[in-house]
Amino acid sequence: xxxxxxxxxxxxxxxxxxxxxxxxxxxxxxxxxxxxxxxxxxxxxxxxxxxxxxxxxxxxxxxxxxxxxxxxxxxxxxxxxxxxxxxxxxxxxxxxxxxxxxxxxxxxxxxxxxxxxxxxxxxxxxxxxxxxxxxxxxxxxxxxxxxxxxxxxxxxxxxxxxxxxxxxxxxxxxxxxxxxxxxxxxxxxxxxxxxxxxxxxxxxxxxxxxxxxxxxxxxxxxxxxxxxxxxxxxxxxxxxxxxxxxxxxxxxxxxxxxxxxx
Amino acid sequence: xxxxxxxxxxxxxxxxxxxxxxxxxxxxxxxxxxxxxxxxxxxxxxxxxxxxxxxxxxxxxxxxxxxxxxxxxxxxxxxxxxxxxxxxxxxxxxxxxxxxxxxxxxxxxxxxxxxxxxxxxxxxxxxxxxxxxxxxxxxxxxxxxxxxxxxxxxxxxxxxxxxxxxxxxxxxxxxxxxxxxxxxxxxxxxxxxxxxxxxxxxxxxxxxxxxxxxxxxxxxxxxxxxxxxxxxxxxxxxxxxxxxxxxxxxxxxxxxxxxxxxxxxxxxxxxxxxxxxx
Numbered sequence: 001x002x003x004x005x006x007x008x009x010x011x012x013x014x015x016x017x018x019x020x021x022x023x024x025x026x027x028x029x030x031x032x033x034x035x036x037x038x039x040x041x042x043x044x045x046x047x048x049x050x051x052x053x054x055x056x057x058x059x060x061x062x063x064x065x066x067x068x069x070x071x072x073x074x075x076x077x078x079x080x081x082x083x084x085x086x087x088x089x090x091x092x093x094x095x096x097x098x099x100x101x102x103x104x105x106x107x108x109x110x111x112x113x114x115x116x117x118x119x120x121x122x123x124x125x126x127x128x129x130x131x132x133x134x135x136x137x138x139x140x141x142x143x144x145x146x147x148x149x150x151x152x153x154x155x156x157x158x159x160x161x162x163x164x165x166x167x168x169x170x171x172x173x174x175x176x177x178x179x180x181x182x183x184x185x186x187x188x189x190x191x192x193x194x195x196x197x198x199x200x201x202x203x204x205x206x207x208x209x210x211x212x213x214x215x216x217x218x219x220x221x222x223x224x225x226x227x228x229x230x231x232x233x234x235x236x237x238x239x240x241x242x243x244x245x246x247x248x249x250x251x252x253x254x255x256x257x258x259x260x261x262x
Numbered sequence: 263x264x265x266x267x268x269x270x271x272x273x274x275x276x277x278x279x280x281x282x283x284x285x286x287x288x289x290x291x292x293x294x295x296x297x298x299x300x301x302x303x304x305x306x307x308x309x310x311x312x313x314x315x316x317x318x319x320x321x322x323x324x325x326x327x328x329x330x331x332x333x334x335x336x337x338x339x340x341x342x343x344x345x346x347x348x349x350x351x352x353x354x355x356x357x358x359x360x361x362x363x364x365x366x367x368x369x370x371x372x373x374x375x376x377x378x379x380x381x382x383x384x385x386x387x388x389x390x391x392x393x394x395x396x397x398x399x400x401x402x403x404x405x406x407x408x409x410x411x412x413x414x415x416x417x418x419x420x421x422x423x424x425x426x427x428x429x430x431x432x433x434x435x436x437x438x439x440x441x442x443x444x445x446x447x448x449x450x451x452x453x454x455x456x457x458x459x460x461x462x463x464x465x466x467x468x469x470x471x472x473x474x475x476x477x478x479x480x481x482x483x484x485x486x487x488x489x490x491x492x493x494x495x496x497x498x499x500x501x502x503x504x505x506x507x508x509x510x511x512x513x514x515x516x517x518x519x520x521x522x523x524x525x526x527x528x529x530x531x532x533x534x535x536x537x538x539x540x
Contacts, residue, residue, distance in 0.1 A: 152354045159323045159348045159427075160372040170370060174358050251358040255403045 041221040049221040050228060057210070061229050064206040067123050067195035068237065071130020072187065078131065079138035086139075087146050087172075088164065100139065108133045109197055121203045130194030134187045141183035145176025178252045181245045188237050192230065207233075272425060272457045273299040273322060278331035279482075280317060291317045292328065293482030299425070299457050306460045306468035306475045307485075308518060314483025315461045319427050322459065323348055347423035349431045353410035355402040362398045365389060365417045372421060381420065388416040392446060408439040412446070419450060426451075426458045433462065441499070444470055448496060465518065469510045470497055477514060479521035487517035 023043045029035070030042040037045055050057065082100075086093040112129050119125035149172050157167045199208025207226045214222030246253065280292045291314045299305060299322075307315050320326045321333070323346060347368070355364045365385040366378075374381065389395055392412040394405075402410055411431060418426055431447075432440040444467055451458060462468050468475045469491050477487040491510050493501055501507055 150352070150354060152350045152352060153356070155320070155323075155325055156348055156350075156354055157371045158325055159346055160368060162371045162373070166371065166373075171356070174356070251401055254401060255357055 038218055038220060041224060045221050046224040046228065049219075050225040053222070053225060057207075057225060057229050060205060060207045060210045060226070061233055063123065064192075064195050064199065064208065064230070065233050065237070067126040067198070067206065068130055068188075068191040068233075070123075070127040071194050072134050072191035074127060075131035075134025075187070075191070076138050076184070079135045080142060082135075083139050083142040083146060084168065086143060088168070100136065103132075104136050108194070112197055112201055116198065116202050123205075126195045126198035126203070126206070129198040130191045133190045133194040137183045137187050137190070138180065141179045142176055145179030146172045148179075149175045177249055181241075181249060184241050184245075185238065188241055189234065192234050192237070196230065270301045271298055272301045273297075274333075275318075275321065275328075276332040278318075278321060278328040278333070280314075280321070280326070280328045290482035292321075293484055295331075295484045297322075297476070297485065299459060301457055302455050304451060304458045304460065304471055304473045306462060306472040307478055308462060308465055308468045308475055308514060309478030309483070310480050310518070310521070311463065313478045313480035315478055316429050317483065318478075319429050319459060319461055322425075323427050345421070345424040347418040347421065347426050349414055349418045349426070349428045351430045351434050353402070353407075353414040355410055355413055357402055360399050360401055361389060361394060361405070361413050362386065364402065364413050365420050368417045368420050374421065384422075385416065385420050388419055389413075391450065392416050408435055408443065411435060411443060415443075415447065415450070419454065419456075422454070423456055426456050428458065428460045430461055430463070432467070433464070440467070445498070447471065452496060465511055465514050466502065469493075469507055469514065470501060475510070475514050477517040477521070486521050487514075489513050489517070 027043050030040060035042075041049075082096065086096060108129070111132060115128050115132070116125045119128050146168075153171055153175075154167060157171060162170075195206065196208035196211075199206035200212055203209050207230050210226040211223050214220070214226065275295065275297045278292050278295045278297075279290075282289045282291050295314075295318065297318070307318065309315050317326065321328050356367060359367060362382070362385055365388065366381055369378070369381040386395070386398065389398055392415060394409060394412055394416070397405060397409065402413070405413065411434075414431070418428075428447075432443045435443060448471060458471075460468070460471060465475075472491050475489045475491060476485050477489070478484065479486045489510055492506050493504060493510075
């Protein structure tokens with residue numbers, strides 16, 4: 001027990017060391033070369049800014065986190081419903097696929113100003129932008145997962161008189177969870193992008209707004225402080241998805257680990 | 263248990279025909295095929311690859327509709343109550359369910375979740391019978407191929423099926439495991455009153471297990487020969503050397519090879535006469 005704890009603790013040394021080294025080099029370079037804080041503030045300065053404006057940062061972080069989270073949830077929910085419909089109804093697939101593709105070939109950010117006009121300068125427009133970005137990767141991966149179930153499993157279910165609904169819920173959906181989770185991880189980053197881009201374009205809250213606001217005063221320390229906050233948020237968000245994955249996909253991880261060993 | 267003159271017919275298909283594809287790529291999978299499954303009888307279908315054995319099995323399971331012909335099929339209500347069970351070459355286990363969960367799955371899919379305790383008890387006893395009582399809470403990837411197929415066998419039996427449709431269930435296993443599974447299946451089947459249709463391309467396996475062996479020819483798929491196996495039950499490893507077994511084997515072999523181009527008898531004769539130095 002003690003031994004394994006020590007080994008676990010040791011695992012954290014390389015990432016901490018690399019992170020520490022990066023900050024140290026940054027700090028030393030800024031001091032030795034006497035770089036102007038307008039161009040590149042030293043980490044200590046960023047830290048000071050972070051502490052000084054911590055209340056403000058906490059407030060903006062909460063806003064951005066909410067937008068990204070709501071965006072991800074909404075985007076995933078729409079993507080799931082859409083992939084079920086695409087899977088079950090050929091006509092729906094024919095009708096909707098070109099639309100999805102047409103939407104996807106244009107960078108979603110292009111739609112951001114329009115969505116801002118439609119949904120206002122508040123949080124709802126950011127949620128919508130974020131959801132729009134999250135939609136596509138989830139649809140693609142969900143469909144891949146839903147469709148890749150072994151045909152014999154479906155035959156088995158049909159031979160026992162299972163309805164399509166039951167086949168979807170009891171067999172296809174659990175089977176597709178690993179694919180969906182694989183897509184969910186990069187989508188967390190996309191959700192953050194959606195929220196921050198929305199805040200860049202218009203609004204008075206959020207870390208994206210804080211960055212733009214700092215830009216007006218060419219306050220790079222403020223921009224870095226907001227970036228650090230975004231990093232922490234992103235990590236937390238990512239960690240939440242990872243945790244959900246561990247809870248839902250215990251069997252899958254176990255299977256992967258076994259197959260690695262064998 | 264085995265067939266008798268008075269055995270009632272469980273399933274009958276008359277002049278079944280089915281084609282796949284269209285135009286030049288059209289393949290006649292089945293043509294005017296008639297088949298009868300008698301209650302409590304173990305019937306095997308032997309045939310070359312692509313002769314439509316699996317297609318026939320799927321028609322009987324109600325998964326495919328024939329284009330023409332008359333079926334006295336297992337109806338929807340029978341399927342819903344799990345009276346027809348399927349088993350495939352691959353075990354088809356859900357990786358996120360344990361051994362027990364995979365056996366109980368049959369009840370879930372058949373919508374029989376009203377008496378979970380009874381089904382679970384039956385699943386446990388079946389798993390004990392197939393020698394997996396220590397693996398009840400393991401996941402499929404922790405089991406060997408033979409064990410996985412045992413789980414599939416337990417699942418096929420858990421609802422007490424009237425008809426078992428087995429599509430080459432042991433052909434992916436090694437020879438030893440396969441033989442073991444054959445006797446396992448015989449033992450379990452003798453305890454039930456199930457009617458079995460067993461698809462294989464292994465003649466020995468078919469004879470060892472069956473009361474009746476049907477030989478199918480390819481393109482178009484039809485039944486060309488029917489051979490009754492007069493061996494007593496239960497059969498064991500020694501049955502293989504029984505003269506009646508050998509006679510049946512010969513009969514099935516020649517019926518099978520008369521229908522396929524692989525066992526081209528004249529060329530074999532030419533070859534042996536060449537070897538003999540004629």
